[in-house]
Amino acid sequence: MIKVVKFGGSSLASATQFAKVGNIIKADPERKFVVPSAPGKRNSKDTKVTDMLYACYDLAEAEKDFSKELKKIKERYEAIINGLHLTLSLDDEFKIIEENFKKKAGSQYAASRGEYLNGIIMANYLGYDFVDSAEVIIFNEDGSFDADTTDKLLGERLSKLENAVVPGFYGATLGGVVKTFSRGGSDITGSLVSKAVHATAYENWTDVSGFLIADPRIIDNPKPIKVITYRELRELSYMGASVLHEDSVFPVRKAGIPINIRNTNAPDDEGTWIVESTCHHPAYTITxxxxxxxxxxxxxxxxxxxxxxxxxxxxxxxxxxxxxxxxxxxxxxxxxxxxxxxxxxxxxxxxxxxxxxxxxxxxxxxxxxxxxxxxxxxxxxxxxxxxxxxxxxxxxxxxxxxxxxxxxxxxxxxxxxxxxxxxxxxxxxxxxxxxxxxx
Amino acid sequence: MIKVVKFGGSSLASATQFAKVGNIIKADPERKFVVPSAPGKRNSKDTKVTDMLYACYDLAEAEKDFSKELKKIKERYEAIINGLHLTLSLDDEFKIIEENFKKKAGSQYAASRGEYLNGIIMANYLGYDFVDSAEVIIFNEDGSFDADTTDKLLGERLSKLENAVVPGFYGATLGGVVKTFSRGGSDITGSLVSKAVHATAYENWTDVSGFLIADPRIIDNPKPIKVITYRELRELSYMGASVLHEDSVFPVRKAGIPINIRNTNAPDDEGTWIVESTCHHPAYTITxxxxxxxxxxxxxxxxxxxxxxxxxxxxxxxxxxxxxxxxxxxxxxxxxxxxxxxxxxxxxxxxxxxxxxxxxxxxxxxxxxxxxxxxxxxxxxxxxxxxxxxxxxxxxxxxxxxxxxxxxxxxxxxxxxxxxxxxxxxxxxxxxxxxxxxx
Missing domain, CATH: 3.30.2130.10 (VC0802-like)
Structure with missing residues (x-):
């Protein structure tokens, strides 16, 4: 029984959040493959690391000095490393990033480093193998995604590992040019990994306890949805409910793997199960x-x-x-x-x-x-x-x-x-x- | 104030019914123009005169003897004349009809005689002028209806008369060939007369007290509809309710003349008013x-x-x-x-x-x-x-x-x-x- 666990940016924004994530993963030995996002906002005034990377790379591309900005990004990661008491240095990684920025390696490369570095920390923290997505998530030269090659490479690589961390959001061409998913980001990576390892469940950990019956901006404390079919999900999302992007559920849906939306900050909540079909009697007449x-x-x-x-x-x-x-x-x-x-x-x-x-x-x-x-x-x-x-x-x-x-x-x-x-x-x-x- | 009153076949099936119709017309001096149908069934086993005429003419066309059948038709009319104590003979009319049948004047001519003869009796009974529809309801040679010429001739002729009987169902080409309306029959004639004389109302007298809210085969004794718009009527009729044929309401609708569906056997019932639009608050939320x-x-x-x-x-x-x-x-x-x-x-x-x-x-x-x-x-x-x-x-x-x-x-x-x-x-x-x- 293999579970793939994907964590969103707010679940990995700080050492405190990393520790929660560590506890969640360790609580269930079936959680063998981990897909992290880049560190998100720690509070409402904070900046996501991905946005810091874009801004920093803009300076590089304009041939301006970006050392101060890159240092701030490094500090975000070091705060996590120190907070977790890890003996890990990202000096070499940041040297390579600085060189690549100067060589104008592209904004997709720049953005991808948020997940890449977070993946390295996560692997170190968990004692899991680190698999660079650039080697296993494959894009064509034109930027389109190569599903077949990815499934093959990802499956081969992960089948040899007991457990591993595969950073979300990016991959690369077979020639090594880093590309990112345009929409759905790390959710897609989690979905691809789940399919490749034939997971029994794809757990998507966020900062909400699953999908809600109605928009919380309209209804005070709406009840969560326990089980929803892909069809229902698509209908709600089409009508404006904020849910997973279509592309990100496609691989697991095809493979018949259920998705479980969970809350990192309330790990005991059951969250929402997304399934192809179910005889689960809904709690209410309406979903x-x-x-x-x-x-x-x-x-x-x-x-x-x-x-x-x-x-x-x-x-x-x-x-x-x-x-x-x-x-x-x-x-x-x-x-x-x-x-x-x-x-x-x-x-x-x-x-x-x-x-x-x-x-x-x-x-x-x-x-x-x-x-x-x-x-x-x-x-x-x-x-x-x-x-x-x-x-x-x-x-x-x-x-x-x-x-x-x-x-x-x-x-x-x-x-x-x-x-x-x-x-x-x-x-x-x-x-x-x-x-x-x-x- | 001019009202046009049209009576259906069951309202004119016998002398008893004719007398009811006479009382209705005399009860309101505004009822100046009368459009009669042919005599309908007197009971459920009876035959409509129009059907008797078709059958009789079929024999004529097959060059068989039809004298017995024509005599039966004449007896229907004589029963009405005698019942009303009129001093009217239809001998000459039936001689002409017999000759025309032998000449194969056509089944449309044959059918039209039902209304024609009933109109003569009605005019005699009321003391109204008789206007033969063949002179004022005009068809083209191809059998299509000529609305403009009809409106002109009908208007000119009726404007000279205080009151008149205009038989329903038929007209003729300018060359004198009798034609009948294919659907809607006498209802159309009533509608055309109403338009030509700028009537304030077109009363359509039938054997029901207006339209019913629902099908009486499904609902016991459904309530009648007091006021209905053309639009609503069209919607109900499209969905299977049995109402006036579209063609038969078109002329009065165009002219903004309301139609009042009444019951000859219950003349005190208000019946149903059909109007273009109304601020009349309906009795029930639904019509x-x-x-x-x-x-x-x-x-x-x-x-x-x-x-x-x-x-x-x-x-x-x-x-x-x-x-x-x-x-x-x-x-x-x-x-x-x-x-x-x-x-x-x-x-x-x-x-x-x-x-x-x-x-x-x-x-x-x-x-x-x-x-x-x-x-x-x-x-x-x-x-x-x-x-x-x-x-x-x-x-x-x-x-x-x-x-x-x-x-x-x-x-x-x-x-x-x-x-x-x-x-x-x-x-x-x-x-x-x-x-x-x-x-």
Whole structure:
């Protein structure tokens, strides 16, 4: 049984945090492979080491003196080393970095040193082997990721080791040029390592106890989600919930490895399990609520529209011609409404309207702005009758005017349109009815 | 103030019915122009005169003896004349009809005689002028209706008369060839007369006291609708409610003339007013419920679908290529569902699926049959918060599984998808919550 553990920047920002991480790893002998991020912020006014590296390298590239800045970075690491009472010197490493900065080795190389150095410290602290990701995470010359070669090299290398530290965020071309992942960062590395070693679980340690049912900026102390499917996760993340980047879950999802989101500062919390599918009965009927503001509805009326083959296609073509993606298209009888993102639509509004008129000859077109869409997501909704009734009764009691409802046959989510002004109220009302009052 | 009154076949099936009609017309001096249908059934085993005429003419066209059949038709009219104690003979009229049948004047001519003769009796009974529709309702040679010429001739002729009877259902070309309306029949004539005389109201007298909130085959004694807009009417009729044909309301709708559906057998009932728009507060939050069975849902999943410009259009093209009209297209995140009519879809199912695969490359396509769509329609829904909540709570209590919800920005209707088996239960539950318990 092998677990891969990835730690985020705030989990590794200081010696104190490193010590917590050490305890977590040692508490479970299955936690054999460790993927560290670069040191994050120690407090809200602090700077992440990665950002310090970018700034420092900018000076190098401008052929200005960067010694003071590099020294400060070195001090961050030394504070961790000293705090952990390690006998480790990074002098040689920093000499190489200084030389490479002078040679203008690239900002991706510069940024990657945050994880690289943290990985060295982590390996020393744990007594684990250190594997430089530049040797096992492989990019093509054009900067795209080479999944097959990576899986092969990473698998071969790690199969020979009892345990190891593999720094996140970067890799290199076979020619040795360091490249970083553009989005998802160390989460992707953790996912790749998990796949390569056929892990039984990929633990992703952060500073929150898993995903929350709703946005904590709207709901006080929302409950965490215990188990969520990839599908539900994607739905919540699409609607604005802050979760793992798509690219970072892809390798483990393909391999069927569950992800466990954990909190370094509350290691006893179970966190959230992300799985392909599950018979785990959710704690509440709904798994999560998420939403986004800033939508526009384009409401199109035409007598006998429903009898006109191709009408919907003609309307949608008008949006497509202008490169605008539609979000939802609820329809009544002789009326259809197309929901689009306001920023995308605003500039092309008149072009789209004239295209609709040209393509589909509607009787009228009405536009309403400042709308929000809310997704109520949950695999438990399909088997629970009355979910829709509870949602809309709750919204009515909260005096929220429902402007759009969309629920297809998948029954995994209901999309609700409300005015931007009603957004928070609506989310609170839905959270309360399903979670606070535990219906 | 001019009212046009049109009477359906059952209102004019016998002398007893004629007398009721006479009382209705005389009760209001504004009822100046009368549009009669042909005599309908006097009881459930009876035959409509129009059907007797078709059968009789078929014999004539086959050059068989039709004298017995024509005599029976004459007897129907004579029973009315005698019952009303009129001194009117139709001998000459029937001689002409017999000659024209022998000349094979056409089945449209034959059918039109039902209204023509009833109009003559009605004019005699009321002491009104008789205007033969063949002179004022004008068709083109190809059988299409000539609205402009009709409006001109009809207006000129009726402006010279204090009151008149204009038989429904037929007109003629300027060359004198009798033509009939294919659908909507006498209702269209009434509508045309109303427009031509700038009527203040078009009273359409039938055997029901207006439109009902729900189908009486599902709901016992459903309440009538007092005021309905054309828009609402169209929505209910599209979803299967039996109402006036589209063509028959078009002329009065254009002219802004309200229609009043009344019951000849209960003339004190107010019936239903059909209007363009109204500030009349509806008696209930909903105006009506209607629905149809026999839909299929095609549920299409694709990861990241929402980020793909043109995805919806590609899917809809697959239906359009096969000449299939879609009814509704609710969408979630990474999922969309297309509702189509089962009879239309079944034969082309595999062609559509393969076109979807070819056009849009989805991850999966699932088909569910035996679904019903229910439209809850009402202009009062927009201003009443909580309508959706009440609907879905009612359905939950009735153990109806809601498979689809669609409500666009018009907020004039909510479309609900349920299994065919739940159709009646669902309509009952919605009727009860809004009408029986008067919420």
């Amino acid at each position: 999560g609520i998420a939403g986004k503001k800033g939508f526009v509805s384009v409401n199109i009326d035409k007598d006998m529209m429903n009898a006109e083959v191709g009408f919907g296609r003609k309307v949608l073509s008008a949006f497509e011609e202008n490169g605008i993606n539609f979000e939802h298209m609820p329809s009544g009888i002789d009326t259809m409404t197309v929901f689009v993102h306001e920023p995308e639509f605003a500039a092309k509004e008149q072009a789209v309207i004239s295209a609709i008129n040209r393509n589909a000859h509607p009787d009228s077109i009405e536009i309403e702005a400042d709308l929000a869409l809310i997704a109520v997501v949950g695999r438990g909704m399909k088997s629970t009758r009355g979910t829709a009734g509870r949602i809309f009764s709750a919204l009515a009691h909260a005096n929220v005017n429902v402007k759009m409802i969309d629920q297809g046959s998948s029954e995994l989510n209901i999309i609700i349109g409300v005015s931007d002004n009603d957004f928070d109220t609506a989310i609170k009302a839905i959270y309360d009815i399903f979670v606070t009052t535990q219906l | 009506g419920i209607a629905g149809k069975k026999g839909f299929v849902s095609v549920n299409i999943d694709k990861d990241m679908m929402n980020a793909e410009v043109g995805f919806g259009r590609k899917v809809l093209s697959a239906f359009e290529e096969n000449g299939i009209n879609f009814e509704h297209m609710p969408s979630g995140i990474d999922t969309m569902t297309v509702f189509v009519h089962e009879p239309e879809f079944a034969a082309k199912e595999q062609a559509v699926i393969s076109a979807i695969n070819r056009n849009a490359h989805p991850d999966s396509i699932e088909i569910e049959a035996d679904l019903a769509l229910i439209a809850v329609v009402g202009r009062g829904m927009k201003s009443t918060r909580g309508t959706a909540g009440r609907i879905f709570s009612a359905l939950a209590h009735a153990n109806v599984n809601v498979k689809m919800i669609d409500q666009g920005s018009s907020e004039l209707n909510i479309i609900i998808g349920v299994s065919d088996n739940d159709f009646d239960t669902a309509i009952k539950a919605i009727y009860d919550i809004f009408v029986t318990t008067q919420l």
